[in-house]
Amino acid sequence: MTECEKIVKRDAFLKAIEVEDAPSAAEGLDLDSMVVDPSYDGVKLEKEMTQEFIDDMIERFKNGKKIARKYVFQIILAVMDIVKKEPTMVETSITEPSHTITICGDTHGQFFDLLNIFKLAGPPSPTNSYLFNGDFVDRGSWSTEVALTLYAYKWLYPTSFFLNRGNHETDDMNRMYGFEGECRAKYTERVFKLFSESFSALPLATLVNSKFLVLHGGLFSDDNITLDDIRKLNRFKQRQPGQSGLMMEMLWTDPQTAPGRGPSKRGVGLQFGPDVTKRFCERNGLEAIIRSHEVRMEGYEVEHDGKCITVFSAPHYCDSTGNKGAFIKIGKENKMEFTKFNAVPHPDVKPMAYASNGLAGLI
Template sequence: MDANPPPQIPLSWPPEDALTLDWIHSLTTTLEWASWKLPPSGLPSVLPVPVLLRLLLTASNILHKEPNCLRVDPQGEETSVVVVGDVHGQLHDVLFLLKDAGFPSDKRFFVFNGDYVDRGAWGVETFLILLAWKVFLPERVYLLRGNHESKYCTSVYGFEKEVMEKYGEQGKQVYRKFLRCFEGLPLASIIAGNVYTAHGGVFRGAALTPSKRSKRKKGRKPIAVADSNSLRLGSLEELLKARRTVLDPPWEGSNLIPGDVLWSDPSLNPGLSPNNERGIGLLWGPDCTEEFLKKNKFKLIIRSHEGPDARDKRQDLKGMHEGYTIDHVVESGRLITLFSAPDYPQFQATEDRYNNQGAYIVLSPPDYSTPTFHSFDAVKPRPKVNPYYDFEEVIDSDEELDLKAMESSTSVEDLTPI
């Protein structure tokens, strides 16, 4: 990395909110330089809080207006769509991916499948760069939500502490604005009418029953709960009606579907069943993949959510060594798991590493349903930095969750205003 600092620091917000390619380039080079040359607490000297908050607010206003399930409709014989899985704050690998795939443009759409933060040391920088692209090309860059874009996960897996160490006394305000932005991230996308993408995967349709009258406040509608004895696949209409702004459990009523979309995993066993390993979401079999594809006339499902650490515990499915796996092959199409963070996790409790590759997918015309896989190695060396969570204690893959703690705060509105 060049030892000379970027020429335009500290960064200032562009006049009239007009983000340009030059501004995004300045943001990117500045944040990359800072990751090598400055301590975490030095980040405000190059990216002041007012500029950061302005970017978060501008992007959040765009995201909150988008539907739960986006329609991504590329046009033209030369237009491609790049799909990206979990990146987990691995800034330098994300920068390599963007360069390797080709930056977003009128002819190159991007769909990011969530988990931008946590575990890796540069969640702030990674997410902000992607937000800048979203603001610059809102109809070419799509950012979906992952399960780590939540209050609970960011408090356990490092992002909250990362924000506090980088922005000090203003950290609480900055963190709260990040959470508000997370609330706006859509849950899923449909690409060219043929490809469904979501972080975890499919979801149930809730069998709705009213809550007990004694627990209902006057003038408030009954809360709907799911009947666990009659699990069925949900519809796109139900997905569109879900309340995605909730950050954490309880998953019930219209809040139930986001939990499934963000936390569910595929299985080789048929049917739908509770995802007991994670404590949230579903497990679904190849028969459910076929039903979902056929019902919606899709040809492909691309989901993420499982890295090499998760797959290391699952002998029924393939490992994540190349950054992707093909989990279900059925009559109507395929189910793919895509993971874009190589050499993951950045901090590991044992000397042995997974040394996995990351991957991204390119979808091309005419029907965008035939994926081309691009695996890549981690950028090394990485800058030396301390972890923001106790990775020796929190080594499981989002499993054995403290559901009571998650239910204690379900929305950013519950946080103390700054």
Template sequence: MACASPRRSPATPRRRAKGPLLASETLPTLANIDSIIEKLLSVRKTPGKMVSLAEQQIRQLCQVSREIFLSQPTLLELNSPVNIVGDIHGQYSDLLRHFDKCGYPPSSNYLFLGDYVDRGKQSIETISLVLAYKIKFPNNLFLLRGNHECASINKVYGFYEECKRRYSIKLWKVFIDCFNCLPVAALVENTIICMHGGLSPELENLNQLRDIPRPIDIPNHGLLCDILWSDPDDDVIGWGQNDRGVSFTFGGEVVRTFLEKHNCSLIVRAHQVVEDGYQFFQKRQLVTIFSAPNYCGEFDNAGAVLCVSEDLTCWFSILPPLKPKVVHVKGRR
């Protein structure tokens, strides 16, 4: 199901926890941002082709977007309409396919739930494009932190090696400085709460999310760790051990109680591969969104985007898994 074109109204945060929201005109920008975006989009018709930005340009993307992240709340408060995107994991061609289908900023508003890097072959292009759009359209596109936007994780699962091979270790460190400033959760129209992983037994009120300091590394336990790492589990009553070895799993009653307490209607999270690109939990009170089809070339999953209209009607834009090309080779006579 394709996305309808949302009305061109920015998904502007309602308020900041401390002080007034900075107007777009006062946010930092880059004089050459249009040419950077143009270059990143130049490979739309050639999937898999690398984009060679200058290292200094990428550094600028990280540094300017970092300041924008810090100028906006840790818990974003957004208006609809907005398209919510799950894990991309360096599958740059699929990110462009989602934009082709759902619309490019600023005609469509976006909230990304994290995990831009690792696993896939084009993490640098993926994170560079969303950072560039964040700079160009700071109140139309929003980025949350995933568990892979963390030095100890992406040093192991591919991003560090990609930066080292294509640019430098110093550039990887610049990315990490940027990742440490990303927001961690979002509230859409005060009723849809979004994060990368899930709930936390330590989360008693939403002000705890607003008060998470930045820059910050992801700890091994506690509220921030759980928001980025926890998973729902049908077989768990209350809280359970997580097979990942980090954080917890949580059952349906935890979801129901949380939504009732905070007067919300839906939890939107990412973090897990699901066959159809989306999967509901606890009577449709929670939905997992995963946006990287054919994940790692090893799964036959679709990739989905959750489209939320201005009146909070929700539907899914689906990228089906691509079938492998069959090459016919004539035999020798």
């Protein structure tokens, strides 16, 4: 309780001094004059991302090494520039029989399980698209490695590798559940601030084949919300989702079995029933919504008469839950193919190793 009270007080203080129009953390960052240490033994990153660099970076991460700080800045800034140009709801279609998109849920800093996803579902490519549906970071203790790997692929394949924002791509969560501390420990405070800026620029949803709406949390408090309302939402108006509004609901809500809507067990957002999902899908011409945000013991669950699918991709979550992970492949014919997988071994670093104020021992 004492530790939690400290965190609440610190968070209130940070909010009080926060300046909404603060200058970018990229201001004054001169990458051209930034020198990589001559002893750096990894592949060099020039002006464009390459598969060679990604392969080398992944090997470094597997061996407990880091990449040069200049390269971290390059990757974040390049991706921030890409995602800022994307709409709030990205729309993508699979048009070729040989082309698929793999939809993944929360990965939460579980880097070695992320590599297993790429092994099982195939490496990202222009014909093997991926969509990661938020919560890349926090809790797992390889969050910088996960974020940089996803960002590197986004830079390499900007039109076939997609990232939605989750409720853990927010400052409040990152301060409490480890990502901010991890950025400081492995790199610098400025790296976290740049990641924070890039998170606030991420799209909030992806529409696949005009039939599947993929968003991190779920549906809304108002039945009148449509896909057009999501399209028109200015996600740049506020960097953080706050306690109410469309952005908050997209990141935080959960399904329930009972009809109608109910209070959230999380204390923020709400819960929505099968009738809410049915009306939303019918009104917007959707087959289903695909969301993440919650552990499912089998890695996924088909709910609400098939119209709400939850997918969660962090197996044995926090090294304690015993759940499977899962991902969904969708092709041109809109058929969903589910794959479940178990956790793979990882180095002996506990979850929440970088959480603030001893929270790792509390959660």
